[in-house]
Amino acid sequence: MKKYNIEKSENEWKKQLGAEQYKILRQKGTEMPHSGEYNLHFENGTYKCRACDEELFESDSKFESGCGWPSFDKAMPGKVEYIKDTSFGMIRTEIVCSNCGSHLGHVFDDGPTETGQRYCVNSLSIDFNK
Numbered sequence: 739m740k741k742y743n744i745e746k747s748e749n750e751w752k753k754q755l756g757a758e759q760y761k762i763l764r765q766k767g768t769e770m771p772h773s774g775e776y777n778l779h780f781e782n783g784t785y786k787c788r789a790c791d792e793e794l795f796e797s798d799s800k801f802e803s804g805c806g807w808p809s810f811d812k813a814m815p816g817k818v819e820y821i822k823d824t825s826f827g828m829i830r831t832e833i834v835c836s837n838c839g840s841h842l843g844h845v846f847d848d849g850p851t852e853t854g855q856r857y858c859v860n861s862l863s864i865d866f867n868k
Contacts (some may be wrong), residue, residue, distance in 0.1 A: 744790045744838040749787075754788060763789050763840040764860045764864075766825075766832070771806025774861020778802070783868040785859075786809075792837035794818060794864065795857070803856055806863065810857040811849050820845065833857060 751764050761767035785795040794817045805811035807846045823832040833842045842863045849856035
């Protein structure tokens with residue numbers, strides 16, 4: 739099992755995050771589409787991991803994808819880890835925070851910008867700094 743810079747027991751994560759965030763960040767859950775506070779959020783700043791405060795995405799990489807979750811065309815260098823996900827009979831690429839291993843969402847190769855990437859991120863897994 740991979741070691742991360744920040745490691746806590748499941749009880750510590752549960753206490754820190756609360757039930758909804760714990761389900762997303764630590765149990766690889768997914769929030770309902772169009773329900774997250776950052777889905778249609780377009781202020782200037784950076785988006786960080788809600789579990790450990792590591793900066794992950796810059797606002798200039800965010801775009802409206804219509805998928806119902808915050809979408810970015812790239813992550814900050816070295817801040818996201820990519821893991822093959824074969825759950826639910828699909829082959830996808832899960833994205834997790836490289837600092838604490840918390841689940842963020844998935845990345846797809848159908849983005850409309852020059853990167854061709856769409857990082858589909860749960861609002862509950864991120865926070866925003868102006």
